[in-house]
Amino acid sequence: MIEDLDASMRIRGIDGIVGYGESTLADPDLTYVVGGTLARGGFYFKKCGNRPLLVVSNLDYGSAKRLGKVKSVQTLTQWRYEMIQKKHPEGYDAAARLVATILRHEGVRGKVVLFGRNDLAKALRFVHSLNRLGVQTVGERSPTLVETARDTKQADELQHLREVAARTGRVVEYVAQSLRNAKEKRGHLQLRHQRATIGLVKSIIASKLAGEGLLAPEGTIFAIGPSGADPHNAGIPTAEIKKGKLIVFDIFPQAESGYWSDLTRTFLLGRADSKARKMYEAVENAQADALDYLRAGVTGESSMHRACDVIEGAGFPTVRRIYSGRATNIASGFIHSLGHGVGLTIGESPYLSFNGRPALKAGEVVTVEPGVYLPGYGGVRIEDTVLIKSKGIESLTHVEKELELT
Amino acid sequence: MIEDLDASMRIRGIDGIVGYGESTLADPDLTYVVGGTLARGGFYFKKCGNRPLLVVSNLDYGSAKRLGKVKSVQTLTQWRYEMIQKKHPEGYDAAARLVATILRHEGVRGKVVLFGRNDLAKALRFVHSLNRLGVQTVGERSPTLVETARDTKQADELQHLREVAARTGRVVEYVAQSLRNAKEKRGHLQLRHQRATIGLVKSIIASKLAGEGLLAPEGTIFAIGPSGADPHNAGIPTAEIKKGKLIVFDIFPQAESGYWSDLTRTFLLGRADSKARKMYEAVENAQADALDYLRAGVTGESSMHRACDVIEGAGFPTVRRIYSGRATNIASGFIHSLGHGVGLTIGESPYLSFNGRPALKAGEVVTVEPGVYLPGYGGVRIEDTVLIKSKGIESLTHVEKELELT
Numbered sequence A, B: 001m002i003e004d005l006d007a008s009m010r011i012r013g014i015d016g017i018v019g020y021g022e023s024t025l026a027d028p029d030l031t032y033v034v035g036g037t038l039a040r041g042g043f044y045f046k047k048c049g050n051r052p053l054l055v056v057s058n059l060d061y062g063s064a065k066r067l068g069k070v071k072s073v074q075t076l077t078q079w080r081y082e083m084i085q086k087k088h089p090e091g092y093d094a095a096a097r098l099v100a101t102i103l104r105h106e107g108v109r110g111k112v113v114l115f116g117r118n119d120l121a122k123a124l125r126f127v128h129s130l131n132r133l134g135v136q137t138v139g140e141r142s143p144t145l146v147e148t149a150r151d152t153k154q155a156d157e158l159q160h161l162r163e164v165a166a167r168t169g170r171v172v173e174y175v176a177q178s179l180r181n182a183k184e185k186r187g188h189l190q191l192r193h194q195r196a197t198i199g200l201v202k203s204i205i206a207s208k209l210a211g212e213g214l215l216a217p218e219g220t221i222f223a224i225g226p227s228g229a230d231p232h233n234a235g236i237p238t239a240e241i242k243k244g245k246l247i248v249f250d251i252f253p254q255a256e257s258g259y260w261s262d263l264t265r266t267f268l269l270g271r272a273d274s275k276a277r278k279m280y281e282a283v284e285n286a287q288a289d290a291l292d293y294l295r296a297g298v299t300g301e302s303s304m305h306r307a308c309d310v311i312e313g314a315g316f317p318t319v320r321r322i323y324s325g326r327a328t329n330i331a332s333g334f335i336h337s338l339g340h341g342v343g344l345t346i347g348e349s350p351y352l353s354f355n356g357r358p359a360l361k362a363g364e365v366v367t368v369e370p371g372v373y374l375p376g377y378g379g380v381r382i383e384d385t386v387l388i389k390s391k392g393i394e395s396l397t398h399v400e401k402e403l404e405l406t
Helices: A002-012 A028-034 A058-067 A081-087 A093-105 A120-132 A145-151 A155-180 A198-211 A225-229 A274-293 A300-313 B002-012 B028-034 B058-067 B081-087 B093-105 B120-132 B145-151 B155-180 B198-211 B225-229 B274-293 B300-313
Strands: A016-021 A042-047 A053-056 A072-075 A111-115 A117-119 A136-138 A183-185 A188-191 A220-224 A247-251 A263-269 A339-341 A348-352 A365-368 A371-374 A378-381 A384-389 A392-395 B016-021 B042-047 B053-056 B072-075 B111-115 B117-119 B136-138 B183-185 B188-191 B220-224 B247-251 B263-269 B339-341 B348-352 B365-368 B371-374 B378-381 B384-389 B392-395
Touching: A002 A145, A016 A028, A016 A093, A016 A117, A016 A145, A028 A042, A028 A145, A042 A093, A053 A058, A053 A093, A058 A072, A081 A093, A093 A120, A111 A120, A111 A145, A111 B120, A117 A120, A120 A136, A120 B111, A120 B120, A145 A348, A155 A198, A155 A247, A155 A263, A155 A384, A188 A198, A198 A220, A198 B198, A220 A225, A225 A371, A225 A378, A247 A378, A263 A274, A263 A378, A274 A300, A274 A365, A274 A371, A274 A378, A274 A384, A274 A392, A300 A348, A348 A365, B002 B145, B016 B028, B016 B093, B016 B117, B016 B145, B028 B042, B028 B145, B042 B093, B053 B058, B053 B093, B058 B072, B081 B093, B093 B120, B111 B120, B111 B145, B117 B120, B120 B136, B145 B348, B155 B198, B155 B247, B155 B263, B155 B384, B188 B198, B198 B220, B220 B225, B225 B371, B225 B378, B247 B378, B263 B274, B263 B378, B274 B300, B274 B365, B274 B371, B274 B378, B274 B384, B274 B392, B300 B348, B348 B365
Parallel strands: A016 A111, A053 A072, A111 A136, B016 B111, B053 B072, B111 B136
Antiparallel strands: A016 A042, A042 A053, A117 B117, A183 A188, A220 A247, A247 A263, A339 A348, A339 A365, A365 A384, A371 A378, A384 A392, B016 B042, B042 B053, B183 B188, B220 B247, B247 B263, B339 B348, B339 B365, B365 B384, B371 B378, B384 B392
C-alpha cells in the first residue's frame, strides 16, 4: 500500500522519490501514485517522511485535485516552468532544473529514486542534467519501491478491481449465452444469422467489451480445438465453432480506472467426450484445491506444487518435470504457472510459480489459473481473479464454471 | 525512414543503438524498429553502418520473423540468457551482461544510445551495470535518432495509416448516419428507442470502433453546445443531443498495427444559425487554404500563420495574439495549433504551429485541424489526417464535411 512507501524508503536509504511522465497512459507506477489518469502526466515528489507533492500542467490541475490521492497539487506555472524553459530550451535541461529546484525546496538531500515509464534516450539526458545539478540519483532492483507499494491493494483499489472483474464477468456470460443460442443450419452453427466463426465471436466480444467500457489492448483469446492447446494462440478468425470441441476463452481487459481483470473459462457446445471431461476435471480440481489453500502466509511456490500434485494425480504431466531437472521441455499437461498478480498491470508480483518464494500477503490480488493441454486435441484452463485475505481468499470473479454449454 | 538511422548516427557520433522493453505495447520506438507487436518485447541492436539484430524470447521468435522488419532474429536462449540469469540473479545485472556481450560481438566500441519506454527506477540500475561493463551510454535530445527516423513514413507504414484512417472514417460516417435517423418523440430526440444522450452516442461509437478492430485508449470527444467550446471537454454523458446545437466529434483511434488516425467533424441536427454558419465557414476556409498550401518545403510555422490570417480575416481572434505578445491568454477564436504529426503516436513531430521551424518533408503525416470556439456557445473544428508530398498533400481521410446533418 502507498502508506508503506516511507518505511520502504527508510529501509533502502532513499531520501526522495520523483515520478514523471508526459501521460499516465500505460504507466502503472505514475497512475498509482497520482491515483488515476492525467492526460498530460506530471511530476510527483515525495521526501521520506513527508506528504507528496504533485506538479501538473494548468490544464490538468482540476483533474489532479479530483483524483484526490495527492492533497498538495501545484501547477508548472506556479514553479515558473515556462520561464525556465525559455532560459534553458535544450532538451530536458528545463525539466532537470525544475525537478532539482523542487527537490531542494522539499528538503531532499540524499539519494533519489526516479520512476515512471519514459523513453530512455531522453531520460538519460535528463538524469545526466539532474546529476550535474547535484541530485544524487540511484537505480533500483525489482521489486522497486513503488512496485512494492502496489503489491497489496487498498480499499479504493479493491473497489476498482471488483468493478472491472464484474464487468469482465458480464462479457463472458453474454458470450456464453450467445453461444447457447447458436442454431445449426446445413451442418454449420450460426450466430446472428452468420456462420459462427471465431472472428464473429471476437466481434461480439469486442462490442460487449465496449458496452462495458472496457479495453482489451492485449487482445482476447478465444481458441477452439487444437489451437487451444497452445496457451499463446489467440484463436484463428476463420475457424468455425463446432460441437464437441473445447473452447478456451481467456479475457483480460482494463477499465478506465487503469485496473485490469483476468478471467478464463473453457467450454464446448454439445457433449464433451471422455478426454475433455478428464482434462476438465483435473483442472477444476486443481483450481478448487488452490482456492481452498491460498491465504496470507502461504507461498506461491507451495501453491504451485499442490496444483502439480493434483494434476499429476489425474495422470497428466506438469512443468515440475523441468523444475526438478527431469525434462528440458514440456508440451502437454500443465505447462505454465498457477497464477500472477493483477492490478494496474495484467502481470505483476506476486507469482504463483516455482519462483514465488515470499509468503503471500493479505491485500494481494492474483489469478488462479491451472490448465491442461493436449497438442493436436485442445486445452482446458479455468481462471479466476482473487483477493488474498488473512484466512483465505475472496473471489472477485463470479462466473459459472461449466464444461458443457446447454 | 529507418534507412536514415545510419546517416543520423554518423552525424551524432553514435556507434551503436540498443532498444529494449518487456513488450512493444505503448512503446512507439520499439514497435517501430521491430516492425510491429511482440508480446514479450526484446532487445534490438544496431551498429552504425551494419544491419540490425533482434534478440527475443523463444515464444516470440516466430512472430519476430513474420514481422520481417529485422532480418537477423535470434533467441535469448541462443545467447545463453537463462545461464547468465542463473549466474547473475540480481535485478538487471543479467540483462546488462547480455547486452554488453552482444554489443561486443557486434563490434560496437563507441557511444551507445539506449531507447524504449522503460521504468526509470530499474532502467537506471541497468544503465549503471552497463557502464561498469564498459558500455559508454549517452542520452539524447528530442528529436532522438529513432524519433527522427519515424518522422517520414515508408510504404508499409503508409499502408497502415491509410487503413486506420479508412476504418476511422467508417466509424464517423456510421455515427453521422445514426444521428440522421434520430426521431423526435415528446420533445426529445431518440436513437435506438432511447433518449439521444452523449452517453448513448459514445456507446454506439465504442461498438463501432470495436467492430472496426480499433481501440481508443485516449477516449473520444463528442461534445455538444458550450462543452464543444473547450477543446479538452470530451462531452458530458448525460447531456442530450438537441437540434441546432454544434457537435464537435473528434476521434483518434489506434489499430492493432500500432498506427493511429485523427479525425474531427463538426455538425448539428436541423438548421444552423448564422453564428454557427459563420464559424463553420471560417474553419472550412482555413482548412481548405492549408490543404492547398501544405507540401514538402514549407514550414509548419508558415502554415500556422496562414490559418491565422484566414480566421482573423473572418473576424475571429487567434492564438497569434499570444505569440506576438499582444495577449497572455485567449479563450475564444482559434486557440490551438493547426496540426501535429501522426504515426505510432497520436501526437509527434512535425508540428504545424508557431514552433514548427523545420521545413516539412515528403512522407510526413500530419493532422490539419483549425478550429474556432465561442465560450458559452460552442466550437467548430474540422480535422483530416494527410500525407505531405513533394507537390502537395494526399488526404488519408475521406469523410464528407457538412455542417447540417439532414
